[in-house]
Structures are given as C-alpha cells and as structure tokens.
Amino acid sequence: MRIFVFDLDFTLWDAGGGWCDTTNPPYTWENGRLLDSCGDWIRLYDDVIDILKELKEQNKHVVAASRTYQPGWAQDLLHMFDIDQYFDLKEIYPSSKIKHFRRIQNHFKVPYSKMVFFDDEHRNIHEVGGLGVRAVYVNDGINHRMLRPYI
Ligand SMILES: [Mg+2]
Structure with a gap:
C-alpha cells in the first residue's frame, strides 16, 4: 500500500473517553499527561508514534481523515502530541468520509x-x-499488529 489514512478519535487517540469535540480546550501537559481544562486525560495509543515514524521511513504517504465538529481542536492535539509533522495531508471537517477520500485521491492521484x-x-x-x-x-x-499486513 502507498497511502495510509487514519481516523483520529479512538483510532490514534482516546480523548478523555470521548471524541475530541467533546473536550474542553485549552490543553496542557502535566506530569507527562495531556489534559484538557477539566482535567480529562487525552492519550495517544501506545504504538502511534512508532507507526507514524515507520511509515515515513518507508516513504509512505500518511493522511489524517476525521469528521470531527471541531477541526481546530483536533489540529491543536496533533500539534500538542508533536505528530503533526508526520502527515502529508489532513482532511478534517464534518462530512461523510467519501468526501475526504475523494480529496485524498485528487491530491495524490493514486x-x-x-x-x-x-x-x-x-x-x-x-x-x-x-x-x-x-x-x-x-x-x-x-x-x-494491525499495520503489519499492509506495509
Ligand atoms: Mg473515530
């Protein structure tokens, strides 16, 4: 596979037990945990950073596709987790993901x-x-383990 597309909520991260559009920004790091202003802990799943690094090392295209109602908050989280750098393209807006994929296809021509x-x-x-x-x-x-068959 050449293009790896990831949803955000409950695929790359768990935003305090909910979706990121239900959190309460601003976000801050405290004792190694990223918290929202209510103290809810937003965490990346354990393998996320390694997976993103590995894909970039293999020159794969990495894309985020989210239908969150708060694209700016999702972008803040990508930045706070310092994983923004791994994405070649981000399609983050509410809509059927058909729209996201049409735009991904149009961007990469793959x-x-x-x-x-x-x-x-x-x-x-x-x-x-x-x-x-x-x-x-x-x-x-x-x-x-989920990535392995496609790399
Ligand atoms: Mg999700």
Whole structure:
C-alpha cells in the first residue's frame, strides 16, 4: 500500500473517553499527561508514534481523515502530541468520509486500491470500503499488529 489514512478519535487517540469535540480546550501537559481544562486525560495509543515514524521511513504517504465538529481542536492535539509533522495531508471537517477520500485521491492521484484506511466506526468502514479502499476496523486503537499486513 502507498497511502495510509487514519481516523483520529479512538483510532490514534482516546480523548478523555470521548471524541475530541467533546473536550474542553485549552490543553496542557502535566506530569507527562495531556489534559484538557477539566482535567480529562487525552492519550495517544501506545504504538502511534512508532507507526507514524515507520511509515515515513518507508516513504509512505500518511493522511489524517476525521469528521470531527471541531477541526481546530483536533489540529491543536496533533500539534500538542508533536505528530503533526508526520502527515502529508489532513482532511478534517464534518462530512461523510467519501468526501475526504475523494480529496485524498485528487491530491495524490493514486487509485483507491493503493490506499488503506483505519477507523473505529463501521459506518465509515462501510462507506469508504465501497470506494475500493482497503478499510480496516479498529477495535481498541491502532497498533503494530494491525499495520503489519499492509506495509
Ligand atoms: Mg473515530
């Protein structure tokens, strides 16, 4: 696969037990934990940074595709976690993810069959899979084992 597309909420991170658009910015680091202003802990899943580094080392394209209602907050979190640097493209806005993938396809000019997509919601897996993208359901955050068949 040439293009690796990741959902954000419950795929790369757990935003205090909810979606990032239910958090309360601003975010601050305290004792190694990223907290929102209510003290809820927003955490990356354990393998995320290693996975993103590995994909970039292999010259893969890495894309974020989120339908959050608070794109600015998602962008803040990417920055606070210092993982913004790994993404070649970010498509972050509310909409069916069909729109996100049309824009990804238009940007890279790569067929859907060369893309793999990880997401924790069946509706997104179903819609995007219908385009011909390899869509992989994520149960408890992304991990190395899930990536392995596609690298
Ligand atoms: Mg999600």
